[in-house]
Amino acid sequence: MADLRDAPLVLGIETSCDETGVGIVRGTTLLADAVASSVDEHARFGGVVPEVASRAHLEAMVPTIDRALKEAGVAATDLDGIAVTAGPGLAGALLVGVSAAKAYAYALGKPLYGVNHLASHICVDQLEHGALPEPTMALLVSGGHSSLLLSTDITSDVRPMGATIDDAAGEAFDKIARVLNLGFPGGPVIDRYAKEGDPEAIAFPRGLTGPRDPAYDFSFSGLKTAVARWIEAKRAAGEEVPVRDVAASFQEAVVDVLTRKAVRACKDEGVDHLMIGGGVAANSRLRALAQERCEAAGIRLRVPRPKLCTDNGAMVAALGAEMVARGRAASDWDLSADSSLPVTDPHVPGTSQGHGHNHDHVHEVAKDNLYS
Amino acid sequence: MLLLALDTATPAVTVALHDGESVVASSSQVDARRHGELLLPAVDRVLAEAGTKLDAVTGIVVGVGPGPYTGLRVGLMTADTFGLVLGVPVHGLCTLDALAYASCIEGPFVAATDARRKEVYWARYADRRTRVTEPAVDRPADIADQVAGLPAVGAGARLYPDTFPNAHEPEHVSAAALASLAVEKLQAGEELAAPRPLYLRRPDAQVPKNYKVVTPK
Ligand SMILES: [Zn+2]
Numbered sequence: 001m002a003d004l005r006d007a008p009l010v011l012g013i014e015t016s017c018d019e020t021g022v023g024i025v026r027g028t029t030l031l032a033d034a035v036a037s038s039v040d041e042h043a044r045f046g047g048v049v050p051e052v053a054s055r056a057h058l059e060a061m062v063p064t065i066d067r068a069l070k071e072a073g074v075a076a077t078d079l080d081g082i083a084v085t086a087g088p089g090l091a092g093a094l095l096v097g098v099s100a101a102k103a104y105a106y107a108l109g110k111p112l113y114g115v116n117h118l119a120s121h122i123c124v125d126q127l128e129h130g131a132l133p134e135p136t137m138a139l140l141v142s143g144g145h146s147s148l149l150l151s152t153d154i155t156s157d158v159r160p161m162g163a164t165i166d167d168a169a170g171e172a173f174d175k176i177a178r179v180l181n182l183g184f185p186g187g188p189v190i191d192r193y194a195k196e197g198d199p200e201a202i203a204f205p206r207g208l209t210g211p212r213d214p215a216y217d218f219s220f221s222g223l224k225t226a227v228a229r230w231i232e233a234k235r236a237a238g239e240e241v242p243v244r245d246v247a248a249s250f251q252e253a254v255v256d257v258l259t260r261k262a263v264r265a266c267k268d269e270g271v272d273h274l275m276i277g278g279g280v281a282a283n284s285r286l287r288a289l290a291q292e293r294c295e296a297a298g299i300r301l302r303v304p305r306p307k308l309c310t311d312n313g314a315m316v317a318a319l320g321a322e323m324v325a326r327g328r329a330a331s332d333w334d335l336s337a338d339s340s341l342p343v344t345d346p347h348v349p350g351t352s353q354g355h356g357h358n359h360d361h362v363h364e365v366a367k368d369n370l371y372s
Numbered sequence: 373m374l375l376l377a378l379d380t381a382t383p384a385v386t387v388a389l390h391d392g393e394s395v396v397a398s399s400s401q402v403d404a405r406r407h408g409e410l411l412l413p414a415v416d417r418v419l420a421e422a423g424t425k426l427d428a429v430t431g432i433v434v435g436v437g438p439g440p441y442t443g444l445r446v447g448l449m450t451a452d453t454f455g456l457v458l459g460v461p462v463h464g465l466c467t468l469d470a471l472a473y474a475s476c477i478e479g480p481f482v483a484a485t486d487a488r489r490k491e492v493y494w495a496r497y498a499d500r501r502t503r504v505t506e507p508a509v510d511r512p513a514d515i516a517d518q519v520a521g522l523p524a525v526g527a528g529a530r531l532y533p534d535t536f537p538n539a540h541e542p543e544h545v546s547a548a549a550l551a552s553l554a555v556e557k558l559q560a561g562e563e564l565a566a567p568r569p570l571y572l573r574r575p576d577a578q579v580p581k582n583y584k585v586v587t588p589k
Binding site: 045049051052054055058061062065066076091092095096098099100102103104106107108333334335336337 | 412442450452457569575576577
């Protein structure tokens with residue numbers, strides 16, 4: 001879908017975890033998606049180390065902004081706004097991105113939009129498949145989140161339907177990869193081995209799928225333990241662990257529950273669109289099974305390309321552009337990085353009068369300011 | 373010349389503007405938990421007080437610590453990003469040097485800031501312009517011999533009177549001192565360091581030896 005030349009041009013900054021992402025979009029058109037990842041530095045720890053991630057963000061930020069501007073072929077002065085992930089995420093990591101975005105917006109005299117990481121994961125699909133249908137059901141799965149969300153307007157109304165009650169789906173992939181000695185991160189490598197294995201070889205448990213269990217919540221902790229025990233039993237018996245079958249059967253248990261619950265939520269709510277985002281959305285079996293089940297249920301599935309599913313700046317820019325297009329209030333210069341920003345807050349509007357910023361604007365502290 | 377100075381390496385969130393002759397405006401707030409919220413509004417206020425705009429700034433100097441990581445990065449990231457947009461040089465100065473520069477002590481002394489975890493960031497000075505040891509992070513009791521008999525400045529000294537019985541002003545670093553020191557050095561033709569953080573500690577991270585066995589023994 002073609003964008004008008006006057007659609008908002010927005011730069012987005014994402015630092016909620018281990019990717020330093022800077023993206024630039026014009027309306028719903030992707031112009032640049034520059035990402036610097038510190039994932040290799042975390043590999044030997046078997047998980048993301050917050051301080052290592054924060055240090056890497058500081059180093060990578062300015063070069064990544066430069067790269068995004070070059071890739072997009074636009075001048076910073078032409079931007080209509082700067083968007084940044086205000087939360088949720090790792091507190092120290094978020095703070096680097098928020099500091100950069102504020103300084104960038106202030107120095108350029110542009111409005112600042114602190115936006116929600118989860119809403120950004122949903123909104124990024126506009127860059128792939130055009131304007132989001134309203135309402136949209138979204139299944140977000142990554143190392144940090146596993147949520148089912150329903151949105152009627154991505155800039156103002158995101159409702160939590162369900163979420164994991166213990167581990168995120170991506171964490172389970174990392175853990176099982178570690179038990180199988182396959183390294184970190186676990187998602188891509190499990191996916192690879194699973195392609196050559198039998199998904200029905202081992203019947204691993206499907207968490208929270210009993211008749212009395214919450215319909216849309218997830219649990220992967222029990223599955224994780226069951227798989228680890230199964231592997232350990234094999235090893236204890238001196239038998240070889242069938243890595244491909246374990247990977248395939250484990251992966252099947254995860255994606256079966258994810259897709260089953262997502263499709264059920266769509267049916268229950270009468271929503272005919274499902275979008276899947278987050279790093280685990282790159283999983284080939286999740287995509288295939290979701291496609292199959294959505295088709296059977298008459299639901300249209302939208303999954304962005306893998307690079308847009310993992311954390312990146314383009315998704316933040318996409319949501320920022322939507323905020324500008326819909327005239328949402330800009331954030332104030334005292335915007336916080338909020339590691340537990342509720343999913344129900346798609347962005348963090350300012351409390352000062354009017355919206356937008358310029359250097360002549362006087363920022364008075366609102367009377368109901370939490371800190372005053 | 374119009375130099376913007378920032379420091380967020382310690383609980384003080386401090387901003388100043390220096391025109392090459394004197395500090396024309398400044399702001400200091402002490403709040404260890406709100407560096408991210410306070411810094412940009414402080415920059416805005418200082419510029420307004422001086423009746424100028426950010427694009428009039430010809431250079432930036434930022435305190436590079438040592439300091440507890442999270443707050444420290446707010447100042448560095450802000451300075452770097454301003455530098456990117458404005459196309460002006462961004463200099464780094466040791467936060468302890470700015471603290472020492474603001475003291476009135478004649479003769480040798482110590483500057484110490486709170487490093488949390490019962491440690492201090494510290495360095496020894498021959499006088500307020502001359503640091504004689506590399507910045508370090510230590511438990512106060514472990515450096516008692518090295519600082520014995522010396523007066524000390526900074527909140528780190530006040531926190532540990534057993535090691536630093538002779539604590540003096542200033543308690544907190546000010547960007548006004550940071551700016552003045554930077555201007556003095558620049559006017560003397562000195563090259564200032566790049567704005568790279570002085571963490572002095574390695575990230576806390578455990579390398580898991582192996583996964584935790586879940587099968588009950
Ligand atoms: Zn994410």
